[in-house]
Amino acid sequence: MRSCLALFGFALILLAPPARGEVYLTPDKFLADSFAGAAPPPKIIWLTGELAQQAEAVLGHKAAALRIRYWADGARSAWILDETGKTEAITAGFVIEDQKIARVQVLEFRESRGGEVRHPFFTNQFIGLSLQENDRLSEPVDGISGATLSVRAVETMAKFALLLARHVRPSESAAP
Amino acid sequence: MKNFAERIRFNGLMATGMMIAGTLAGSALAQDALPSREEMWRVIQAQQKEIDALKAAQTGTEKRVVATEEKVEATGAVVAQQMEKADTSPAGWWNNTSIGGYGELHYNGGRKDEIDAHRFVLFVEHQFTDNMRFFSEVELEHSVAGEGENGEVDLEQAFLEFGLGGKQKAQAGVFLLPIGIMNETHEPPTFYGVERNGVETNIIPTTWREGGAQILGELGNGFSYNASIHSGLEVATAGGNAFKPRDGRTEASEAPANDPAMTARLRWNGMPGVELSVSGQYQNDITQSADDTQAFLVETHADIRRGPWGLRALYARWEIDGAAAKALGRDEQYGWYAEPSYRFAVPLGEIGLFARYSRWDNTAGDKLDSKFDQTQLGVNFWPHPDVVLKADYQFDDAPASTSEDDRFNLGVGFQF
Numbered sequence: 001m002r003s004c005l006a007l008f009g010f011a012l013i014l015l016a017p018p019a020r021g022e023v024y025l026t027p028d029k030f031l032a033d034s035f036a037g038a039a040p041p042p043k044i045i046w047l048t049g050e051l052a053q054q055a056e057a058v059l060g061h062k063a064a065a066l067r068i069r070y071w072a073d074g075a076r077s078a079w080i081l082d083e084t085g086k087t088e089a090i091t092a093g094f095v096i097e098d099q100k101i102a103r104v105q106v107l108e109f110r111e112s113r114g115g116e117v118r119h120p121f122f123t124n125q126f127i128g129l130s131l132q133e134n135d136r137l138s139e140p141v142d143g144i145s146g147a148t149l150s151v152r153a154v155e156t157m158a159k160f161a162l163l164l165a166r167h168v169r170p171s172e173s174a175a176p
Numbered sequence: 177m178k179n180f181a182e183r184i185r186f187n188g189l190m191a192t193g194m195m196i197a198g199t200l201a202g203s204a205l206a207q208d209a210l211p212s213r214e215e216m217w218r219v220i221q222a223q224q225k226e227i228d229a230l231k232a233a234q235t236g237t238e239k240r241v242v243a244t245e246e247k248v249e250a251t252g253a254v255v256a257q258q259m260e261k262a263d264t265s266p267a268g269w270w271n272n273t274s275i276g277g278y279g280e281l282h283y284n285g286g287r288k289d290e291i292d293a294h295r296f297v298l299f300v301e302h303q304f305t306d307n308m309r310f311f312s313e314v315e316l317e318h319s320v321a322g323e324g325e326n327g328e329v330d331l332e333q334a335f336l337e338f339g340l341g342g343k344q345k346a347q348a349g350v351f352l353l354p355i356g357i358m359n360e361t362h363e364p365p366t367f368y369g370v371e372r373n374g375v376e377t378n379i380i381p382t383t384w385r386e387g388g389a390q391i392l393g394e395l396g397n398g399f400s401y402n403a404s405i406h407s408g409l410e411v412a413t414a415g416g417n418a419f420k421p422r423d424g425r426t427e428a429s430e431a432p433a434n435d436p437a438m439t440a441r442l443r444w445n446g447m448p449g450v451e452l453s454v455s456g457q458y459q460n461d462i463t464q465s466a467d468d469t470q471a472f473l474v475e476t477h478a479d480i481r482r483g484p485w486g487l488r489a490l491y492a493r494w495e496i497d498g499a500a501a502k503a504l505g506r507d508e509q510y511g512w513y514a515e516p517s518y519r520f521a522v523p524l525g526e527i528g529l530f531a532r533y534s535r536w537d538n539t540a541g542d543k544l545d546s547k548f549d550q551t552q553l554g555v556n557f558w559p560h561p562d563v564v565l566k567a568d569y570q571f572d573d574a575p576a577s578t579s580e581d582d583r584f585n586l587g588v589g590f591q592f
Contacts, residue, residue, distance in 0.1 A: 002504070022343070028188070044249070067252050087274040087301055091189060112337055112345070122448050142449030145479045146361060152561060 022109045023117055027080050030093040031071055031103055034078045040068045043168075052165050053165075058135050058159045068164060076102070077168055079161040083153040085111045090153050094161035098114030101126045101158060123154070131162035226383045272303040278363040278591035282370050286583025293319040298334065307339030309380070321533040330427065332385055344393035350428045351390060354402035355455040355475050356380045356442040357490060364589020365556075365564040368530035369515055371426020371585065372552050375511035375536045379492045380475065381421050387428030388436065408437035410464040419496055419506035420538055421473075424462060435461040462496065469498040485530075486517035505542030511535060525559040530568075549573040554585075 028114035031039035037042045044067045046085040047055050057064045064082075076097045082089040088110035104126045106118035116122065122144060130138045137159060211219070276299040280293045297315045304310065312334040318327035331517035335375030352360045357383045358372055367373075376382040388406025395401055410432055411417075411424030424433065437459035445451045457473040477490035493510040501507040512535055530553070537547040554568025566587040572580035 016332075044252075046252070066255055068430065084519065087302075106438055110306075112311075116398075118446060119398070119446075121398070121446060131434070140483055142482055144448060145451035145481075146445070154537055 006065050011047045022115060022118075023107070023131035024109070025093070025105055027091075027093065027107060028080050030080070030107060031078055034093070034095045034103060035071065035073055035076070037059055039078070040073050040115070041121060045078045045164060045168060051093075051163075054163055056159065058131075058163050059156055070164065070168065077163060077165050080107065081157040081160060083157045083160075084116055084152040087111070088116070090157075094158060095152055095166050097160055099162065099166060100128055100130045101162065103127070104154070104158060106154070107123055108174060110148060114144070115145035117150045117154050118149050126154075126158050127156070129162075131159055131166070135159060135163075138161075192254075199364070203554075213536065247494070248588065250518050269302065272481075275299065275302050276301070276592055278589065280364045280587055280589035281584040283396065284370070284583060285585065286581045288581055288583060307435075311335055311337065311338050311469045340391075340393070342393070344391065347390045347392070347530070348388075350385055350387045351404075351406075353384045353386060353406070353439050354392075354404070355384065355439065355457065355473070356382060356492065357381050357477050357479050357488060361385055363591040364566075365558060365562055365591055368515065368528060368556055368566075369532060369554055369568050369585075370566045370587035371392060373513055373515075374548065375490060375513045376550075378422060378536050378538060379494070379511035380473075384425055385427055386425075386437070388429060397482055398444050400443050400445075402441040404439045405436055406439065407431035407433065407437050408464070409462040410457040411462050412463070413463050413500050418464075418504055419501045419509075421462075421494060421509070432464040434461055434464050437462075449481045451477075453477055453479075463498075466496065469501060471495060481517075481519075484514075484518050484520050484553060486519060488515040488517075489513070502541055505539040505544065505546070508541040509536075509538045510540055511537065518557075527556060528556040530554055530556070542563075545575050545576070548579070562591045 006021075028039075046066065046067055049065050052063065063159045068079070068081075071176065076095065079094045079096070080091065081094065082091050084090070090107040090111065093103070093107050094101060104123040106123065109115045109118060125139075125141045126137075128139075129141075132138055137155065139141070141155055187362045191542060192385050203572040205404070225448045260486045272329055279296040280294050282294045284290055284292070295315060296318055297313055299313045300314075302310045302403050313332040315330045315332045316327060317330070319331045321327040331350060335351045338346045338348075340346055348425055354360065358376045359380060361367075364371060371377075372382060386406035386408070388404055390402060390404035390406070392402040393400065407426050407428055408431075409421060409424035410426050411421065412421070437457055439457040441453060441455040443451065443453040454476040455474070457471075458514065459471045462471040463469045471494045472494065475490070475492040478487065480487045480521075489512075491510070491512040494508070496507045496509070502554060513532055515530055515532040517530035519526055524552060532550075532552045534550045535547055535550075539546040551571040552568050552572070554566065557565045559565070564587075566585070566589065568585050569583070570585065571582050574580045
């Protein structure tokens with residue numbers, strides 16, 4: 001019986017269909033949902049000068065990109081960001097309105113554990129939060145046991161999106 | 177009188193005439209100072225030409241600004257492309273390999289009275305494909321390993337993981353058993369207290385890894401599961417450590433395969449900051465001998481952190497069959513602890529205060545008092561989420577006073 005159990009276990013592994021990294025929502029769908037079905041054309045914000053320094057303070061490391069793409073309509077802006085959890089990137093979308101978080105959505109999760117951060121019970125905690133002067137969110141966010149690094153990555157991206165939204169002016173950046 | 181009136185009238189007329197003459201004369205002089213209409217027209221035309229020239233120059237500047245912005249955008253795109261190319265070339269296995277680790281240094285006062293580089297652990301992870309990866313963990317304990325030395329080098333984990341689709345995974349190799357709070361998550365910044373708690377160390381026993389296969393995944397509504405079959409314990413049947421789980425760990429080191437064990441866990445974390453879990457293990461014979469000595473382990477815990485408040489509570493119990501275990505009182509072994517905590521932000525990081533009460537008994541099956549009680553009070557300071565400084569004081573209450581060691585502990589730990 002023990003041998004059968006072991007063989008069953010290994011057969012399960014070998015015969016299992018291959019799986020891809022988890023894509024929960026495509027960026028296009030996220031943007032369409034965030035702007036009542038019609039996302040505005042994308043714009044660019046440059047991470048230079050003081051903004052680059054502030055970004056590094058919020059991220060805890062230098063920003064990977066020189067330019068960040070965003071979508072904006074009046075006081076509402078949407079950002080699609082990446083941040084490493086433990087070893088892999090987590091892609092999440094953020095909608096900022098009047099300098100507060102209006103929506104958080106994990107779009108793609110590539111880590112082997114910690115995927116619970118995609119659930120609304122976790123992401124809904126961010127709704128209404130803003131960025132304080134000390135680079136902390138205006139309210140604490142409860143984590144998920146066993147997903148500490150994924151939780152931290154989503155928090156970092158939320159703060160980064162708030163920081164970027166603060167620096168967006170309508171006349172500033174050109175469309176790509 | 178008449179002459180006087182006539183003189184007044186004449187003087188008034190003369191004054192009025194002089195005033196009129198003076199005004200006319202001044203007006204004529206002022207008219208001479210103003211430019212003529214032709215001259216003013218020439219000035220207006222010249223100014224209009226200047227305005228036109230400025231407008232043309234402004235238009236040119238705007239065009240140059242737009243052109244400059246386009247050049248800057250194009251340069252940025254090229255730079256971004258080059259940055260991406262730099263990340264991926266030259267291609268090799270190292271691009272999909274990552275390294276991490278953790279470590280901790282302890283000072284133990286009291287009778288122990290020592291400084292110890294308790295652990296240094298390195299993780300190596302390699303991603304073969306999107307749904308196939310390898311994960312390993314190698315540990316060095318107590319600084320120096322080798323014959324006659326205090327330390328040892330262990331293969332703590334080394335398994336392949338396969339994505340099965342639908343948030344299900346399978347693992348094969350050496351992995352940490354899904355039991356308890358600390359068995360799978362024990363990096364120094366993740367727990368309170370310098371040393372790992374006595375219940376999970378002596379009863380579960382953390383850190384417990386075995387070789388085998390496991391399936392795991394999410395069931396929805398916050399539930400997840402693990403189900404594994406793996407190498408089992410091989411406990412001694414005589415001596416001071418007979419039937420003690422901690423001393424029966426085989427750790428996939430030429431482990432006997434006569435009697436594997438099966439472990440399963442059901443966990444719920446459907447609310448932020450809350451984890452509830454129950455695990456069970458069955459092994460047909462934990463002595464790996466001819467006599468079947470069945471053993472059951474059940475463990476349950478709550479790990480809660482809501483806002484600044486935290487609470488960990490855990491209970492674990494072994495039931496071991498057989499006359500030999502019963503004769504030693506080792507047929508029942510249990511432990512539990514409760515650990516409230518409070519964590520808050522300070523300008524330089526975060527501080528956490530905790531208290532923990534633990535009780536465990538590896539010989540609970542007899543009538544003798546053999547339980548070990550421990551109370552700890554302490555503080556963690558995180559100057560960075562991955563770095564922790566710890567201090568605590570422990571009060572021991574053991575059946576034998578020689579086993580007690582009330583002491584002050586200090587520790588520094590990190591993870592990356």
